[in-house]
Amino acid sequence: MSLTDVLTTLQGLPLSTVIAESDWLFPTLESLHVIAITLVVGSIIVVDLRLIGLAATKRPLAAFTTQFLPITWSAFVLAALTGSLMFLAKPVSYVGNVFFLSKLALLLAAGLNMGAFHLFVERRAHQGQALGATRAFGLASLTIWISVVALGRWIGFTI
Amino acid sequence: MLNAFAAWLLHTPVTAFLENAAWAVPTIQTLHILCIAIVFGGAVFINLRIFGLIERDEPVATVLGRFLPPMTIAIIILAITGALLIASEPNRAMFRVVFWVKMGLILLAVAATWTQRRLILAGAARDGGAATLSVRLVAGLTILLWVGVIFAGRWIGYATGWPGSPT
Numbered sequence: 001m002s003l004t005d006v007l008t009t010l011q012g013l014p015l016s017t018v019i020a021e022s023d024w025l026f027p028t029l030e031s032l033h034v035i036a037i038t039l040v041v042g043s044i045i046v047v048d049l050r051l052i053g054l055a056a057t058k059r060p061l062a063a064f065t066t067q068f069l070p071i072t073w074s075a076f077v078l079a080a081l082t083g084s085l086m087f088l089a090k091p092v093s094y095v096g097n098v099f100f101l102s103k104l105a106l107l108l109a110a111g112l113n114m115g116a117f118h119l120f121v122e123r124r125a126h127q128g129q130a131l132g133a134t135r136a137f138g139l140a141s142l143t144i145w146i147s148v149v150a151l152g153r154w155i156g157f158t159i
Numbered sequence: 160m161l162n163a164f165a166a167w168l169l170h171t172p173v174t175a176f177l178e179n180a181a182w183a184v185p186t187i188q189t190l191h192i193l194c195i196a197i198v199f200g201g202a203v204f205i206n207l208r209i210f211g212l213i214e215r216d217e218p219v220a221t222v223l224g225r226f227l228p229p230m231t232i233a234i235i236i237l238a239i240t241g242a243l244l245i246a247s248e249p250n251r252a253m254f255r256v257v258f259w260v261k262m263g264l265i266l267l268a269v270a271a272t273w274t275q276r277r278l279i280l281a282g283a284a285r286d287g288g289a290a291t292l293s294v295r296l297v298a299g300l301t302i303l304l305w306v307g308v309i310f311a312g313r314w315i316g317y318a319t320g321w322p323g324s325p326t
Binding site: 023027028030031034035037038039041042043045046055056059063067068071146149150152153154156157 | 184185186188189192193195196197199200201203204207213214216217225306309310312313314316317
């Protein structure tokens with residue numbers, strides 16, 4: 001079964017048809033997606049600005065990672081769920097859209113960036129060491145997430 | 160009067176620019192969403208603190224003082240980018256009921272946030288800032304209003320203009 005077959009099968013699902021044809025379902029999913037994205041980005045900005053050292057440097061880094069990253073993750077689950085449902089409405093068009101593919105690639109990059117920070121730098125960052133690396137990871141994260149929002153907006157104009 | 164304003168706006172250089180530069184509208188919308196992230200995120204974080212769900216080691220007034228200034232700047236940028244989005248298609252948003260519902264909800268949300276600030280600062284001066292029932296009620300109301308603003312904003316793109324609106 002090729003990718004095209006999979007996508008065509010997805011597009012033919014009753015759920016896909018319901019989302020594609022309903023007058024209110026798609027805008028509702030979009031609204032929930034916006035709510036989720038703003039919470040993902042809003043909470044990650046808090047952590048990133050602390051990592052970069054632009055805000056609240058007197059408060060320990062752990063105070064932000066423990067309090068705000070759970071919000072990032074919960075909101076990300078909602079964003080991924082609503083995003084997948086919107087994808088179901090037109091899977092063939094989305095997979096052929098360069099902005100959609102770039103957005104997925106950047107989401108992967110955001111995950112790798114977070115994972116690398118956690119593995120290699122976080123422990124030292126909590127002790128106030130590796131300031132340069134900490135700053136670089138924060139800056140990378142901020143850049144990636146702003147680009148994710150921009151690409152999401154470009155999908156809307158090109159799909 | 161609204162028709163005359165839209166007709167005037169349509170022939171301004173701003174509209175001409177926004178219609179011709181394909182990258183302009185998505186860029187403005189991206190900025191608009193990033194600022195929504197700051198305003199809505201800030202509102203949610205302040206309210207999670209009020210309900211004791213995050214940052215329990217920080218006073219409510221401190222968390223409020225951290226998020227309110229960037230939220231205020233973001234609101235100003237939202238007004239500017241929002242005005243530019245109207246100018247990009249003058250015959251659209253202003254002639255839809257849901258656009259004016261959104262404007263009304265924004266005024267209420269800003270008023271609720273301001274009330275919240277007053278209650279919290281008064282509480283902090285009085286007894287160290289225990290979250291009273293009124294603070295909690297306003298907190299819940301603020302979030303509901305911002306969620307309403309986001310839904311109404313998305314619906315502007317789908318609603319049709321009222322009878323007699325320009326095309």
